[in-house]
Amino acid sequence: MVRIAAALIALASIASAQQCSGNGSVCPNGQDGVSSTYLQCNSWSGQYVSMNCAAGQVCYANPNKPGYAMCGAPGSGGSGKCTGDTAKCVAPGQTGAYQQCEKWSGQYVNANCPSGLKCYNNASNTGVYCQ
Numbered sequence: 001m002v003r004i005a006a007a008l009i010a011l012a013s014i015a016s017a018q019q020c021s022g023n024g025s026v027c028p029n030g031q032d033g034v035s036s037t038y039l040q041c042n043s044w045s046g047q048y049v050s051m052n053c054a055a056g057q058v059c060y061a062n063p064n065k066p067g068y069a070m071c072g073a074p075g076s077g078g079s080g081k082c083t084g085d086t087a088k089c090v091a092p093g094q095t096g097a098y099q100q101c102e103k104w105s106g107q108y109v110n111a112n113c114p115s116g117l118k119c120y121n122n123a124s125n126t127g128v129y130c131q
Ligand SMILES: *[C@@H]1O[C@H](CO)[C@@H](O)[C@H](O)[C@H]1NC(C)=O
Pocket: 021, 022, 023, 024
């Protein structure tokens, strides 16, 4: 316990000394699509702690959740953002990979058609089917 608390304090002091409250998060310098890290508020210390996005992703302000950051593909302009039960193919008719909207977070998550099937966008371009 003591060791964990010390590590948190060390991390918090490495990150900017910016004060925060609650458990919101922001991109460094408020810039979208640049940083592979985001600043997560540590509600216990009241300071931001620098966290890494998943490999290959960069930080965006979450358009569906004000006060929170999200990580998404570089150049997506926050194409991570989505609403409802929507999905889109990564390479229609070529691979089975698609992105499925995760309703609670408002972000796309990677998904795949069952083995051997390819992804196609449906007629309204708001969903996919595998075939
Ligand atoms: C912090 O996160 C928890 C769990 O995700 C959530 O239930 C809670 O409302 C959040 N608190 C604030 C102040 O945003």
